[in-house]
Amino acid sequence: MTAARASVVIVSRGRPDALVRCLSGVARLRNAEYEVIVVADPDGIAAVRALPFAGQVKLVAFDRANISEARNLGIAEAAGDVVAFIDDDAVPEPRWLEHLLRPFGDARVAAAGGFVRGRNGISFQWKARVVDATGRTHPAQVDEDRPTILTPPTGRAVKTEGTNMAVRRExxxxxGGFDPAYRFYLDETDLNMRLAQAGHATAIVPLAQVHHAxxxxxxxxxxxAVTDLHEIGASQMVFLRRHCSDQLLWPVVLDDMRKEQRRRLLRQMVDGLAEPGDVRRILAGFDAGVADGRQxxxxxLPAIPASPRGFRPFSSLATGPVEVLAGRIWSRKRLRAEAARCAHEGATVSxxxxxxxxxxxxxxxxxxxIWFQRGGLWGRSDRADPAWKWWRFARRLEREMARNAGLR
Incomplete structure (x- = not known):
């Protein structure tokens, strides 16, 4: 167990059900000392208060569409050595925080970020990346079994994802935390750039994983389907003003971004998710956002003072052993009931x-x-696998357990 204490900050607005699901995962983190801070709108606050562990959560009321402001309120309440962030539409693997905190034992490390899995719970949305002064990201090579400490060249930063990152509170x-000029997009990327400019190292931690929906x-x-691009345009313009000194690049970057968004919207239209008028309206919103970002x-950013409230340790519900249950489809009802019983008794259940x-x-x-994996005995889990492969049950189970090794 790492000696660092963590403050886990979750920001939520308009998604109380997602928030409850996220908290259900955070409540079962293993091998870490942590507190939980939720910054949310009235519906989110009410949803948290209905949970059995609500008394252990620091609640902060906030109902404006600005994730940077909300995160800064969370930082102001944080009394841990490290502040970790996860979005309300994500769920952490049980050992997420344990892995994410471990690199902070190295004094060079000011921040850390992990890998993010997508909606199917298997494929990765994001692994390791660096970002340049225009906001463009580029893949980074890291060891996928252990943390890698990176110090990128001048003009670049190590990219961490807002839904899976941690920074030393000090x-x-x-x-000054996050810049409120970014209301939801590029907010963490701007912080990455400022950390790099200050000479801080960032660790990429592959086993610190969350599932993002x-x-x-x-x-x-x-x-x-995209319905509004105003803040995307505005934040991109703010980022260029902050970090890209070559103003001749600005129109090139913005034009490339607009073309990329247009292609995305046209794909939505082909898929029946948008009308031609929607494409024009949404792109006009992007243009208006760019104009907004210029102004x-x-x-x-003023420094954020120490928390007026002390560290409030959260008593994790994961008090028991790690359990693995497995069977065929006709046994799923019995298996799920058994899994629920084990989880209720404190086990971490796959x-x-x-x-x-x-x-x-x-x-x-x-x-x-419960972490529930289902699929065909001969079907693919990793999307790079063959579409069909012969497996015996025991061997397939062994393979899937190995794929999750170290996460739970």
Missing amino acids: VLAGM YAPSSRRTAGR RRLAS LFVFSHTALYHSVRFLPEG
Whole structure:
């Protein structure tokens, strides 16, 4: 167990159900000393207060569409040595925080970020990346079994994802936290650039993993169709003003970004998720956002003072052993009931249910505290696998357990 104490900050607005699911996972973190801070709108606050462990959560009321401001309120309440961030539409693997905190034992490390899995719970949305002064990201090579400490060249920064990152509180608060000029997009990327400019190292921690579901919002539908690009345009313009000294690059970057978004919107239209008028309207919103970003005030960020409340340790529900349950599809009802009983008793439970098919696999976190993987015995889990491969049950189970080694 790492000696660092962590403050886990979750920001939520308009998604109380997602927030409860996220908290159900955070409540079962293993091998870490942590407190939980939720910054949320009235519906989110009410949802947290209905949970059995609500008394252990620091609650901060906030109801504006600005994730940077909300995160700064969370930092102001944080009394841990390290502040970790996860989005309300994500769920952490049980050992996420343990792995994420470990590199902070090295005094050079000011920040850390992990890998992010997508909606199927298996494929990765993001691994290791660096970012340049225009906001463009580039893949980074790291050891995928252990942390890698990176110090990128001048003009670049190590990219961490807002839904899976941690920063030393002393460093983060001294820098003023997140810049409210970014209301939700590029906010953590701007922080990455400022950390790099100050000479701080960042660790990429492959085993610190979260599952990110892309919940619907005012800017996208449940099917991930884009409905509003205003803040994307505004934040991109702010980022260029902050970090890209070559103003001749600005129109090139913005034009490339607009073309990329247009292609994305046209794909939505082909898929029946948008009308031609929607494409024009949403792109006009992008242009208006760019104009807005040109006018936003770029202010210096005052340091965030120490928390007025002391560290409030959260008593994890993961008090028991790690359990693995597995069976065939016809036993799923019995297996799920047994898994729920084990989770209720404090176990960290992985449940595997295989059918005699070649169906693709998926992993999801169930609210009872169960990590549930299902799919065909001969179907692919990793999307790089063959679409069909012969497996015996025991060998397939062994393989899937190995794929999750170190996460739970």
